[in-house]
Amino acid sequence: xxxxxxxxxxxxxxxxxxxxxxxxxxxxxxxxxxxxxxxxxxxxxxxxxxxxxxxxxxxxxxxxxxxxxxxxxxxxxxxxxxxxxxxxxxxxxxxxxxxxxxxxxxxxxxxxxxxxxxxxxxxxxxxxxxxxxxxxxxxxxxxxxxxxxxxxxxxxxxxxxxxxxxxxxxxxxxxxxxxxxxxxxxxxxxxxxxxxxxxxxxxxxxxxxxxxxxxxxxxxxxxxxxxxxxxxxxxxxxxxxxxxxxxxxxxxxxxxxxxxxxxxxxxxxxxxxxxxxxxxxxxxxxxxxxxxxxxxxxxxxxxxxxx
Numbered sequence: 001x002x003x004x005x006x007x008x009x010x011x012x013x014x015x016x017x018x019x020x021x022x023x024x025x026x027x028x029x030x031x032x033x034x035x036x037x038x039x040x041x042x043x044x045x046x047x048x049x050x051x052x053x054x055x056x057x058x059x060x061x062x063x064x065x066x067x068x069x070x071x072x073x074x075x076x077x078x079x080x081x082x083x084x085x086x087x088x089x090x091x092x093x094x095x096x097x098x099x100x101x102x103x104x105x106x107x108x109x110x111x112x113x114x115x116x117x118x119x120x121x122x123x124x125x126x127x128x129x130x131x132x133x134x135x136x137x138x139x140x141x142x143x144x145x146x147x148x149x150x151x152x153x154x155x156x157x158x159x160x161x162x163x164x165x166x167x168x169x170x171x172x173x174x175x176x177x178x179x180x181x182x183x184x185x186x187x188x189x190x191x192x193x194x195x196x197x198x199x200x201x202x203x204x205x206x207x208x209x210x211x212x213x214x215x216x217x218x219x220x221x222x223x224x225x226x227x228x229x230x231x232x233x234x235x236x237x238x239x240x241x242x243x244x245x246x247x248x249x250x251x252x253x254x255x256x257x258x259x260x261x262x263x264x265x266x267x268x269x270x271x272x273x274x275x276x277x278x279x280x281x282x283x284x285x286x287x288x289x290x291x292x293x294x295x296x297x298x299x300x301x302x303x304x305x306x307x
Contacts, residue, residue, distance in 0.1 A: 002024045002025060002050070003022065003024045003025075003050060003051040003052070003053055003294060004024065004025050004026075004027040004045055004047055004050050004051075004052055004053070005018055005019050005022075005024060005025065005026050005027065005052075005053045005054075005055055006026075006027045006029045006043065006045070006052060006053070006054055006055065006071060006075070007026065007029070007055045007056075008029075008031060008054065008055065008056035008064060008067060008068055008071065009031050009067070010057070010274070011055040011056050011057060013271075013274065014055045014057065014086070014088065014283070015055040017281075017283035017286075017287075018053065018055060018086065018283060018286060018287050018290060020283075021283060021284060021287035021288075022287050022290060022291060025045070027043065027044070027045030027047070027052075028043075028044035028045045029041070029042065029043050029044060029045070029071065030042045030044065031067050031071070039066050039067045039070060041067055041070040041071050041074055043071065043074055043075060043078060046078075047075050047078050047079060047080045048078060048079030048080070049079060049080075049081055050080060050081060051080070051081050051082050051083075051084070051294055052075040052080040052082070052083045052084070053084050053085075053086060053290060053294075054068065054071055054072060054075075054083065054084065054085050054086065054118070055086050056068050056085065056086070056087055057087055057088050057089045057272065057273055057274075058087045058089055058090055058091040058092075059089045059091065059248070059250060059273045061091035061092065061110075065113075068085075068117075069113070069117050072085070072117040072118055073117060082119040082120070082294075083117070083118050083119055084118055084119055084120040084121070084122070084290065084293060084294070085114065085118040085120070085121050085122070086122045086123075086286060086290060087121065087122070087123050088123060088124045088145075088270075088271075088272035088273070088282060088286065089123070089124070089248050089250075089272045089273050090121075090123040090126040091110065092106045092107050092109075092110035092111075093107050093126050093127040093128070093129075093131075094107070094127055094129070095107055096108075096129055096130050096131060097130060107131075107137060108137050111134075111137035111138045111139075112137075112139075114138065114140075115138050115139040115140045118140060119140055119141075120140050120141045120142065120143075120293045120296075121134070121138060121140055121141075121142040121143075122142070122143050122145065122286060122289045122290055122293065123142070123144060123145070124144070124145045124146075124147055124247065124248075124270065124272045124282055124286070125144065125145070125146065125147050125219050125247050125248070126144060127219065127220060129170070141293060141296065143289040143292065143293060145282060145285045145286055145289055146285075147219075147247045147270050147272075147280070147282065148174065148177045148178045148181060149181055150270065150280050150281075150282060150285070151178045151181075151182075151217070151245060151247070151270075151280065152178050152179075152180075152181025152182040153181070154245070154268065154279065154280050155178070155182040155184065155215065155245070156181075156182050156183065159213050159215065159243060160213060161211065161212045161213055162182060162184045162212065162213045162214075162215050162243075163184060163185050163186065163187070163208065163209055163212040163213065163214055163215065164178060164179045164182065164184055164185070164186035164187075164215050164217050165186065165187055165188070165189060165203075165214055165215060165216050165217065165230065165242070166186065166187070166188040166189065166217060166218075167188075167189055167201075167216070167217075167218050167226045167227070167230070168188065168189060168226070169188055171188060171217070171218065171219075172188050174219065175188065175217050178217060184215075185208070185212075187203070187205060187208060189201040189202070189203065189226070189230055190202045190203075201226060201229045201230050201233055202233060203230075203233060203234070203237065206237045206239070209234070209237075209239050209240075210239075212240075213240055213242075213243065214234055214239060214240060214242040214243070215242060215243045215244075215245055216230050216231070216242050216243070216244045216245070216264075217245050217246070218246045218247075219246065219247045219248065220246065220247065220248045220250055221244070221246040221248070221249060221250060221251060221255065221256075221259075221267075221269065222250040222251070222252050222255065223252050223253075223255055224244075224251070224255040224256070224258060224259045227244050227259055227262075227264070228258060228259055228262040230242070231244070231259070231262045231263045231264050232262055232263065234263075235263050240265075241263055241264065241265035242264060242265060243264070243265050243266055243267075243268065244259060244264045244266070244267045244268070245267075245268045245269070246267075246268075246269050246270075247269065247270050247272060248269070248270070248272050248273055249269035249270075249272070249273045249275035249277050249278065250273065251275065251277075256275070256276075256277060268280065270282050271283075
């Protein structure tokens with residue numbers, strides 16, 4: 001029996017893209033709120049004996065997590081063979097240690113919660129900082145789709161004489177991978193962060209940018225403060241306006257408009273989070289990852305999985 005994809009609200013385009021590439025069905029599911037704010041979930045497509053794929057990006061996670069867990073639990077109660085999650089953006093990855101006494105290490109708690117309700121997970125470039133892999137905190141099989149080849153492909157097709165610029169020393173390995181794929185040079189900013197919204201940067205070798213198109217590259221564009229500081233710094237050096245490219249278009253508040261107003265030539269992101277800047281489609285590698293996980297034999301019978 002074919003798998004069925006169920007889209008949580010706002011993820012209809014993601015579900016349609018996956019279904020087209022997997023040649024499977026997008027099921028019917030109703031998710032809404034009662035007048036008192038509680039969630040209502042109804043799965044209308046039969047799922048008994050089928051593999052269920054939940055499509056749900058997890059940006060702004062606190063507004064989505066209950067409906068997602070209710071959908072996963074309901075699918076299992078209705079007889080689903082396995083329940084998987086495709087979350088192109090995976091939340092709660094940044095708080096991966098206790099910086100101050102009494103703080104919650106939310107990445108661990110969120111991972112335990114998700115792992116109780118789904119059998120596998122697919123995501124795109126999660127913010128692995130002090131973790132070597134998702135397996136450090138998630139107890140279910142997972143596949144990480146790497147966006148670097150897609151970014152490199154877009155750069156090769158759309159930018160003449162690029163030079164890639166990473167936001168900080170921690171980005172060196174990732175930015176160098178994109179640069180290799182794009183057959184372009186790269187360098188890394190020297191950054192001083194005084195707070196969440198107070199960042200200054202400098203270019204270690206401004207001369208290396210002469211005659212090239214600067215491209216500021218990051219995995220998550222949230223406040224965009226580092227990129228804006230870099231854009232202004234480049235302008236002060238009399239260099240070309242940069243193209244800003246990122247994987248996840250979080251864009252808190254007016255960050256996208258502010259980045260353009262600061263002098264960015266344009267802003268390009270992957271469609272892991274729906275946004276007007278989306279120009280790079282990740283549905284192909286996401287579907288391939290889902291196909292691989294569906295082909296895996298379950299570690300335990302679905303009826304014995306923890307709820």
